[in-house]
Amino acid sequence: MTKAFFSSGDVIADRRADYARMLDEQGDSAAAAELMEQALEMAPDWAAGWDLVGSFHEKAGNVSSAIAAWRRLEALDDAGVFGARLKLAVHDAGPAGEGTAVGYVEALFDQYAPQFEEALIGKLGYRVPDLLDGLVAEEMARLELSGFERALDLGCGTGLMGERLRAKVGHLEGVDISAAMIAETARKGLYDSLHKAELVATLNARRADLDLVTAADVLIYCGALQPVLSALLPAMRPGGLVAFSLEAHEGEEALFLRPSLRYAHGVQATRDALVVAGLEVLRFETAVLRFDRGAPITGILVVARKPVVELSAANDGAEDGNVAA
Incomplete structure (x- = not known):
């Protein structure tokens, strides 16, 4: 999502999130999730951060922690930009809702359009x-x-x-x-x-x-x-x-x-x-x-x-x- 790259408002939290992405790209999603959790201790209301840590936990096979992260994300993201409800539904942790997830789809393709x-x-x-x-x-x-x-x-x-x-x-x-x-x-x-x-x-x-x-x-x-x-x-x-x-x-x-x-x-x-x-x-x-x-x-x-x-x-x-x- 476009918002995934917005700053948390805390320089150190942003830096740790950057390192977490690097670890994930190198295949160590568990370490990425651990570092991202540290970033979120500094910026607990950072919706994009909860989306990232959820994805890292999911890749690492820690589905219960991913679900917990997406529940927190759902509470923070009123517009549904990050698709938390859909991510929870994939793991049978909640309903997907009726019809198109407008906020998520709109943000997805706004980001995707140039390429x-x-x-x-x-x-x-x-x-x-x-x-x-x-x-x-x-x-x-x-x-x-x-x-x-x-x-x-x-x-x-x-x-x-x-x-x-x-x-x-x-x-x-x-x-x-x-x-x-x-x-x-x-x-x-x-x-x-x-x-x-x-x-x-x-x-x-x-x-x-x-x-x-x-x-x-x-x-x-x-x-x-x-x-x-x-x-x-x-x-x-x-x-x-x-x-x-x-x-x-x-x-x-x-x-x-x-x-x-x-x-x-x-x-x-x-x-x-x-x-x-x-x-x-x-x-x-x-x-x-x-x-x-x-x-x-x-x-x-x-x-x-x-x-x-x-x-x-x-x-x-x-x-x-x-x-x-």
Whole structure:
């Protein structure tokens, strides 16, 4: 987090924290935690310090001490910038909460923005925008669509998805929770409009004016799909498409929170959520999305369509009393 490098206000505590980071980088996380505890005796209300000592304890295998540190952090960090609640939830020490951890995600990507593309594409082999764009293009050809009048790119980031959408869309909007990400993508001139906002709130403010919605590597921070899908459908025109990615797992749980603080969604549970929401599933595929510490991250790629004729509308218009099938 950006705040992780803010001074404690005590020169000696800051110096010990610097030494602790060096020890951690050298692989001695237990010694780093011990030194960081000494720093916190001098600056007991230093939220970033409690975040650091928690991470050092976790790396050293001392989970109980990590949990104690994150509980203290949670009490100090009202905005949730350091994601203490999520870190506790990973270790079954508390609930993750509903929806996106806005303070944490915003701070994460504000910090990440300047090096986002270099890290994600150059180092992690990120493929989601290309994969989603390929599926959308194939469905456009199958459905004989020449383009989209109005599209919304949720979690637009630095515009990696927007670069691929631009030629297909008349009016392209981007929304992101991070002001720094918005600033980065604004320099590219890809989007007709850009907004800093949370995605469910953005969708709830729309009414049936979108014929394409994309969310590349975004819903992995949102938790349960149902609130997102419930907000999505009213924002889309009949026949409109949505394309998004998720991290996948093969278990029975609908979702679980990974140590990366990203959510993984169950494959079957995701299929079921789409059907329950009333979407027509056009494409549902699994693929390697990127690599994390050298390990492949498998995900779900979805392209779905809002029905051209909604069931309730068809039923309302039936004069003979028959229910539309």
